[in-house]
Each structure stands twice: as structure tokens, then as C-alpha cells.
Amino acid sequence: MSVAWTSKLALAASLALLPVTGWAQSVNISYLTHWSPETVALLEAAAKDYAKTNPDVSVTVRAVPFGDLLTTLRSQGGGSDGPTIGGIYDLWLPELAHDKLVAPAPDAVAGEVKGAWPAGVVSAASVGGKLYGIPNEIDVYALNYNKALFKQAGIAAAPKTWDEFKDAAKKLTNKDAGQQGFGMINSWAAGVVHPFASLLVSNGGDLVKDGKPVLDSPQAAETFQLYEELIKSGASVPAMATADANTTGPFLDNFVSGKTGMIIMANWWESALKGGMGDKFADIATAPIPVGPSGDKPHSISYSWMTVVNANAGAAEQKAAWDFLAWLNNPKSGKNGASAMSDILMSMGILPSRLSDIETHKEKLGSEFLSGYVSVLADAKPFPVVPGGQEFSESLQQTLEALQYGQVSAKDAQATAQTDATSILERAAK
Amino acid sequence: MINRYRASAGIMLAPAVTLIGVFVLLPMLLTVWLSFQDWSTQTPFSNASFIGLDNFYEIFGPTSVGRDFKGALANTAIYTALSVIFILPLSVVFGLMVYQRDVAGGTALRTVLFATYMVPMIAVALVWSKLYSPSEGPLNQMLGLVGIGPQPFLSSPRSALISIVFLNVWQQVGYFTVLAIAGLTQIPGSLYEAAKLDGANRREQFRFITLPLLRRTLLFSAVIAIINAVQVFEPVALITQGGPVGSTNVLTYHIRRVGIERAQGGLGSAMAVMLMLSLIVVICALFAFANRKNDE
Numbered sequence: 141m142s143v144a145w146t147s148k149l150a151l152a153a154s155l156a157l158l159p160v161t162g163w164a165q166s167v168n169i170s171y172l173t174h175w176s177p178e179t180v181a182l183l184e185a186a187a188k189d190y191a192k193t194n195p196d197v198s199v200t201v202r203a204v205p206f207g208d209l210l211t212t213l214r215s216q217g218g219g220s221d222g223p224t225i226g227g228i229y230d231l232w233l234p235e236l237a238h239d240k241l242v243a244p245a246p247d248a249v250a251g252e253v254k255g256a257w258p259a260g261v262v263s264a265a266s267v268g269g270k271l272y273g274i275p276n277e278i279d280v281y282a283l284n285y286n287k288a289l290f291k292q293a294g295i296a297a298a299p300k301t302w303d304e305f306k307d308a309a310k311k312l313t314n315k316d317a318g319q320q321g322f323g324m325i326n327s328w329a330a331g332v333v334h335p336f337a338s339l340l341v342s343n344g345g346d347l348v349k350d351g352k353p354v355l356d357s358p359q360a361a362e363t364f365q366l367y368e369e370l371i372k373s374g375a376s377v378p379a380m381a382t383a384d385a386n387t388t389g390p391f392l393d394n395f396v397s398g399k400t401g402m403i404i405m406a407n408w409w410e411s412a413l414k415g416g417m418g419d420k421f422a423d424i425a426t427a428p429i430p431v432g433p434s435g436d437k438p439h440s441i442s443y444s445w446m447t448v449v450n451a452n453a454g455a456a457e458q459k460a461a462w463d464f465l466a467w468l469n470n471p472k473s474g475k476n477g478a479s480a481m482s483d484i485l486m487s488m489g490i491l492p493s494r495l496s497d498i499e500t501h502k503e504k505l506g507s508e509f510l511s512g513y514v515s516v517l518a519d520a521k522p523f524p525v526v527p528g529g530q531e532f533s534e535s536l537q538q539t540l541e542a543l544q545y546g547q548v549s550a551k552d553a554q555a556t557a558q559t560d561a562t563s564i565l566e567r568a569a570k
Numbered sequence: 571m572i573n574r575y576r577a578s579a580g581i582m583l584a585p586a587v588t589l590i591g592v593f594v595l596l597p598m599l600l601t602v603w604l605s606f607q608d609w610s611t612q613t614p615f616s617n618a619s620f621i622g623l624d625n626f627y628e629i630f631g632p633t634s635v636g637r638d639f640k641g642a643l644a645n646t647a648i649y650t651a652l653s654v655i656f657i658l659p660l661s662v663v664f665g666l667m668v669y670q671r672d673v674a675g676g677t678a679l680r681t682v683l684f685a686t687y688m689v690p691m692i693a694v695a696l697v698w699s700k701l702y703s704p705s706e707g708p709l710n711q712m713l714g715l716v717g718i719g720p721q722p723f724l725s726s727p728r729s730a731l732i733s734i735v736f737l738n739v740w741q742q743v744g745y746f747t748v749l750a751i752a753g754l755t756q757i758p759g760s761l762y763e764a765a766k767l768d769g770a771n772r773r774e775q776f777r778f779i780t781l782p783l784l785r786r787t788l789l790f791s792a793v794i795a796i797i798n799a800v801q802v803f804e805p806v807a808l809i810t811q812g813g814p815v816g817s818t819n820v821l822t823y824h825i826r827r828v829g830i831e832r833a834q835g836g837l838g839s840a841m842a843v844m845l846m847l848s849l850i851v852v853i854c855a856l857f858a859f860a861n862r863k864n865d866e
Contacts, residue, residue: 207811211831214612239612239833318720327813379704379722382814390704390725531832535634541815545727560634 166196167460169453172213172223174206176411179488186480190467197460206387207328210530217241217450224453224461228273229330230264230444230522231529235568237267238527243451245271249462261493264525265446273446274465276481278493279406280442280520281338281429282512284413288423289319289401298427300438302343302366305402305430309375312401321375323400324367324544325391328383329530330443332537334523335404338440339363341521343432348524351569353532353561359434361554366432367543368550378544392416404429407513410489426512442520444493471496491517528568535560598846604839611835618836625840635828639841641816642824643848645731649820650799650852652735653742657795658788660743665750666780680751683744691741695808698737699724724810727817734805734818742798746791753787754780789860793853800849821845 171187173180180203187199202223204212210232216222217236228236236242245253250271254262261275285298285308293312299305309321325331337347345359354360370376380399383389392409394400396416414421428438447468449461467473471494473480478500482492486501489510498505505514526532536557543553605625607618629639668680701709702723710720723733757780765775803822806812812819812827821841829838 207807211826214830214833235833239610241612326815327811378814379725382725384699384809384811393703393706534827538634538638538816541813545815547727547815563633 166198167456168198168200169224169457169461169464171199171201171225171227171447172209173201173203173227174209175203175227175488177203179484182484182487186468186473186484187464189473189480190464194460194463194467197464199464213241217452219452222450222452224450224457225447225465226450227276227445227447230446230525231533233265233272233446233448234267234525234527234529236448237270237272240451242272242448243453243458245273245449246462249274249466252466256494256496258493258495260522261444264444264522273448274469275444275446275493276469277408277445277485277490278442278517279408279444279490280513280517281334281404281406281440282516283402283427283429284395284405285402285425285427286395286398286400286423287425288420289398293401298425299402299430300428302339302430302432306366306369306373306375309370309402310373313373313375315374317399319399319401320377320380320394321401322370323391323395323403324370324376324378324381325383325403326378326381326537326541326544327389328387329533329537331383331387331391332540333533334406334441334443336363336367336536336540337523338404338429339366339432341439341441342429342435344434344436346521346524347536348526348532348561348565351526351565353558353565355536355554355558355561359432360557361550362432362434364543364550364554364557367540368553371544371546376544378541381544388412396420398423407510408488408490410509411487413509414489421509424509426509428512428516438516438519440516440520441523442517443523469494471500476500526565526568528564531568532561532564535564601839601842601846604835605843607836607839609835609839611829611833611838621836625836626844628837629840629844635837638816638819638824639844642819642821642841643844645817645819646800646802646821646845647848649731649735649738649802650796652732653738653799654792654795656735656739657743657746658791660739661746661750661791662784662788664743664747665754666776668747669751669754680748683747685744686741687745689741691804692808694737694741695805698740698805699809702733725814727815730810730814730817734802734810737805738799738802742795746795749787749791749794750784753784756787757783785860785863789856792856796852796856797849800845 171183173183175183180201183201187201190199191197209228213223213226213228213232213236217226226242233242244250253265253271253274257275261278262271265271265273265275283298289312290308293308295308295311299308305322312321313319325335340347340360340363343359343363345357345363346354348354371378380394381391383391391400391403392412393416395403396413398420413424417424429440431438447465449458449465453461468481469479471477471479474483478497479492479494482494482497482501485492486504491505491510491513492498492501505511539548539553539557539560542548543550548556604618606620606622608621608624609615609618628635630636664679664683668676668683670676701707704710704720704722704725707723709723713719713721722729724730761779761783762775765779770778801822802820803826806818806820806823807826810818812823822845825838825841825845828834828841
């Protein structure tokens with residue numbers, strides 16, 4: 141056969157195969173997250189594993205700073221070209237579902253999630269009884285303290301009550317050495333509000349009850365008062381508390397460099413502490429939130445994260461996205477019976493929320509740092525997930541920061557917080 | 571003949587007028603219309619419902635919405651005023667230094683000054699956030715060498731906004747220096763020679779020749795500096811997130827938070843309309859002031 145004939149036959153065969161290749165066209169899905177480059181690399185590796193058995197689906201990962209995550213989801217999620225999958229904070233779900241930016245989970249996925257995750261976590265990923273996302277992580281707050289600084293200050297054990305807490309903060313404060321007893325956070329809504337809310341619930345109070353703010357309670361008054369005392373005594377220095385868009389900054393620098401004795405923070409910052417402290421990470425211990433005068437036992441705040449699918453993505457992309465997420469969270473996708481998602485989360489010190497993952501990672505969750513968090517999980521109260529929750533958080537942040545910088549008294553801060561929260565939640569509920 | 575001239579002028583102007591109408595006027599009119607509506611940015615325009623002046627009452631009201639807006643408006647005004655106050659005189663000083671023919675290295679200085687304007691804001695923000703770092707920042711280390719204690723810079727509501735202003739001045743002054751040099755080149759050298767013959771010293775030459783003849787350039791620079799400053803967004807988004815205690819929460823950043831993050835499109839549009847009106851009032855006042863000076 142001549143070269144010319146061979147070429148013609150090859151061309152004809154290619155044309156005949158075109159429709160077939162068209163049917164097997166690959167589906168491109170994108171995954172939006174706020175994770176660090178190291179964690180994104182782990183997610184990309186998991187996507188490659190998935191592609192081995194699903195060669196027609198290609199997953200690209202895109203990361204933005206935490207401060208830009210919600211804006212990116214809102215500005216790009218309205219179109220089919222926006223991210224197909226997004227990792228979101230449960231507080232954002234009611235409004236994203238209301239605005240039809242996220243798709244309800246297919247029945248098969250919803251059935252799997254309801255059977256394999258704790259009921260409280262499933263509830264945080266649901267709106268109006270419909271499941272919208274696959275939960276993946278749970279975060280809880282506890283007291284972190286520097287054992288070396290405690291030893292220097294002659295403090296034998298972590299404070300159990302607010303009186304012990306105030307006493308320890310005072311002993312740990314050394315103005316000449318630029319050292320503060322207790323580190324607050326500012327310029328980051330969750331960083332400001334969650335530690336305050338943890339102290340509030342450990343004093344028997346609540347932020348929101350039955351959809352209405354209860355910041356006018358005596359327990360809340362005592363918590364605002366505690367903040368004022370810590371600031372006025374110099375045990376907390378607001379200038380050492382600033383956070384940046386990546387939820388790092390001076391508040392973290394001061395803790396890792398031994399300039400802050402205690403801080404109330406969530407488990408996920410284990411990787412940031414390890415990165416900043418190296419061998420000195422061994423100095424850090426975890427303890428339950430000290431109990432306030434009106435509290436019965438230690439409580440703290442918890443919140444969860446989940447992965448949702450863009451409701452405006454094409455049907456093929458949505459199907460591929462749910463399939464990928466189901467695989468990623470399945471106990472067969474990771475190592476030793478854990479899900480690939482839980483392996484990624486554990487690399488950052490984040491507690492996975494799937495029951496089988498908690499069991500599989502039992503050993504690592506028993507580490508000195510993480511076990512302190514696991515132990516307080518049972519008595520943790522979920523951060524209220526209500527419409528207007530993000531605006532409520534940002535408003536409370538402003539009030540607490542004004543209190544930190546001495547611009548308002550504890551009494552005025554409490555009154556402002558309650559008035560603002562009432563107006564925000566009422567407007568959002570309409 | 572006149573009709574034919576008008577028709578051809580109309581045809582020639584049509585493309586530019588259409589483009590301006592579609593891409594400039596239409597969005598402005600749409601923003602004004604939305605400011606009177608209750609509308610979520612996540613829903614179609616058809617879902618908007620007319621609520622009259624409610625959005626404007628809300629943003630000037632006593633609730634957190636009003637407090638945050640008025641705070642952001644004040645921060646933007648302070649940021650803009652300080653930026654113009656620093657940038658304009660510095661640009662004239664640097665312009666004079668570079669323009670002096672008897673100063674060696676003038677071209678190199680001009681290049682260095684303009685280079686700051688070409689650096690992307692993300693790089694500027696990263697570098698300046700480290701420069702301002704309270705614990706390990708070089709600025710505090712230098713202050714320490716001369717016996718001044720560490721300054722909080724971005725960590726204090728008293729100094730955070732002014733710290734962002736300095737960053738802006740550092741980046742923009744080179745561009746305005748180039749404008750000042752362009753203005754200086756337009757002043758005839760013969761005026762300075764005549765002044766010298768009349769016995770005017772350098773200060774008098776500056777006061778009675780340079781400054782009056784630079785007025786148009788300075789007016790243009792002031793208008794551009796105000797518009798640039800009012801639109802400040804990146805350093806706030808990248809470094810301070812509007813904090814602490816909302817001290818760096820400027821209007822563009824706040825409108826983004828309200829209009830996009832919280833999807834409150836009606837409220838965000840009302841804020842944008844107020845920003846636009848404020849800008850128009852300031853620019854008109856500036857031109858009126860300049861015209862009055864010209865009449866004098």
C-alpha cells in the first residue's frame with residue numbers, strides 16, 4: 141500500500157472515531173480551598189490517585205487566602221465556570237443554600253453521610269432537612285499554654301477556673317520582656333469571636349438561643365468583664381494580637397516566640413505551631429477552657445467544615461464532583477482504612493469528622509497536643525449556624541476589638557453587642 | 571451643509587459614545603437604580619424590589635450597618651486627605667530636585683522614583699507588612715537604635731491608617747513627581763533669567779514663578795491623587811482586613827464585604843452611590859477653588 145493510501149485510510153479512521161472520542165470527553169472539575177501549598181499538594185496527589193480509576197475526570201485545585209474564600213465563592217459560584225467544589229465553613233451554609241449557590245447532595249451521598257458521620261455534624265451540613273455538603277473536619281477550641289513559661293512563672297498546672305486563669309495570666313506577664321499572659325486575637329472575625337464564645341459557654345452562657353441572641357445574659361456580662369480585666373491589668377496586649385488575611389501574623393508570632401503564655405485556639409493550628417516552633421513545639425500543651433463563676437464544667441465552641449458542590453455547574457460536572465467527593469471521603473481511598481480526606485486533614489492536625497476516620501487515626505489523635513482537643517469535643521457547643529451568622533460574627537468582632545483597645549467599657553460592649561446582634565439576625569431571618 | 575456636517579460628526583462620535591454609554595454610564599445608572607432596591611447580588615435583577623430611601627436611612631442610621639458605613643466613609647476621607655497632603659508637596663520637592671540641571675544623577679533619581687510606581691501592590695504589601703512587623707520589623711529595629719521603643723504601626727487603631735497612608739505615598743510619589751517634572755518643563759527659562767536680573771533669590775523664584783505656573787499641573791495631580799486614594803483597596807485587603815477595630819476599613823473594602831461577601835446588593839449600591847457623590851462634590855469643590863484663584 142502506498143504512503144498516500146495509508147495516509148487517506150488513517151485520516152478516514154480518525155474521522156470515523158471522532159464521535160467516539162467526543163463521547164469519552166473528559167470532565168474538568170475544580171476544587172476551591174484555603175489550604176496551604178503543602179496541603180494543596182496532598183489534595184492534588186489524592187486527585188491523581190482518583191484519576192487512575194477515573195481517567196475521564198480531571199480535578200484542578202485552586203487555593204485562596206481564608207479571608208477571600210467566601211467572596212470568591214459568592215462572586216464566582218453564580219456561574220457554571222465557577223469552582224465546582226468548595227470547602228466551606230458551616231456558618232456560611234444557610235445563606236449559600238438560600239441563594240441557591242450550593243447543590244443538595246444526591247440521595248446516595250446523603251444516605252452514606254447520615255450513616256457514617258455524627259448526627260450533630262450532619263445537622264450542621266444540612267439546611268431545612270436537606271444535606272448540602274460532605275462534612276470533613278471538626279474544629280474545637282481549647283486553652284494552649286507554654287509549659288516553659290509556666291515553669292518560669294512558678295505555675296504548676298493549667299488553670300481550671302477563671303480565678304486561676306486570671307492569676308496565671310498575671311504571673312506570666314512581664315512587660316519589660318514584652319511578654320503577655322493571655323493572647324487575644326484581632327482583625328479576624330472567627331479569631332476574635334470563637335475564643336470569647338468558648339469562655340462564654342464555659343461560664344454557662346450562649347451566643348444565640350432558639351435563633352435569638354442572648355448576649356444580655358449575666359454570664360455574657362461576666363465574660364465581657366473578664367476581657368476588660370485582662371486588658372486593664374496588662375495581662376493581654378491588643379497590639380500583640382493582630383492577624384492577617386492568612387490567619388497568621390503577630391498573634392501567632394508572639395505565641396511561637398514565647399512572648400505569649402496562653403491563648404485559646406482551635407486544633408487546626410497545630411501545623412502552624414510546629415512550623416513556627418520546631419523542637420520547641422514540645423513546650424506547648426492543651427487544656428480545657430477554664431470554667432467561669434457561673435459555669436458547671438469546661439465547655440468550648442466547635443464548628444465544622446464541609447465540601448459543597450456548585451449548584452450552577454453543569455450536570456456532568458456536578459455528577460463528577462459528587463463522585464470525587466464520595467471517593468475522597470471513603471475509607472478505601474486513604475491509608476490503612478482511613479479516607480484520603482482524613483489523611484490530608486491529619487497532616488494539619490485537624491480532627492476528621494467521619495466516625496471511621498476518628499477510629500482509624502486513634503493513635504495520632506492521642507498525641508499530647510491533639511488529645512486535649514479530643515477530650516473536650518464531647519462537651520463542646522456548636523457555634524450557632526443561623527442566617528446572618530457571618531455578619532453577626534463580624535459585628536461582635538468589632539465590639540470585642542473596641543473593648544480590647546479600651547474604646548468602650550465592658551457594660552457598653554455588652555449592650556452594643558446585643559443590640560447589633562438582634563438587628564442583624566432579625567433582618568437576616570426575613 | 572450644516573446638517574451633513576452634524577451627521578458625519580454624529581457617525582464619527584457614535585462608536586466612542588456607545589462604548590462609554592454601555593461600559594460607563596449604564597453601570598453607574600444601574601448602581602443608582604439598585605440603591606433604591608432590596609436586592610441580593612446572588613439573584614437576578616428581576617428579583618429586586620423597590621424600597622425607596624430605606625437603604626440610605628440604613629447606612630446613615632444608628633445600627634451596626636450605619637456605624638460601619640460612617641466609619642468607613644470617615645476612614646476614606648482621612649486616608650484621601652493625608653495622601654494628597656503628603657504626595658503633592660513631596661512630588662514638587664522631588665520634581666525640583668530631579669529637574670535641577672546642576673544636580674548630578676538626576677535621571678537615575680527619576681528612574682528610582684518612578685520604579686516604586688511599577689512594583690505590583692502585592693509585593694509592596696508583603697514587604698511593608700514585614701517592615702511594620704512589631705517584633706521583627708526593620709523599622710522598629712532602626713527606631714530601637716536611636717532609643718525609640720517599638721511602635722505598633724498596623725497593630726494599633728491609632729496608627730494603622732496612617733501606616734497604610736505612608737505605604738501609599740511611597741508607592742505613588744514617583745508617578746506624581748513625573749507629572750511635576752512635566753509641569754516644570756513648561757515654565758519658560760527666560761522667566762527665571764529675568765527674575766535673577768531683578769535680584770530674586772531661589773525662594774522668591776519658587777514662590778512667584780514656579781508655584782503659580784505649576785497650578786494647573788498640581789490641580790490635575792490633586793484630582794488624580796484623590797481618585798486613586800478614594801479607590802484604595804489592595805493594601806487593606808492584603809494587610810489589615812479593615813482592622814484593628816475597623817480603623818482601616820475603607821469604603822471600597824467595606825462595599826466589597828457588604829455587596830459581595832454578604833450579598834446585600836441594595837445596601838452595597840447605596841454605599842457606592844454615596845462614595846460617587848462624595849467624590850463628585852470634592853472634585854467640583856477643587857475645580858471651583860482653582861477657578862477662583864485664577865480669577866484673582
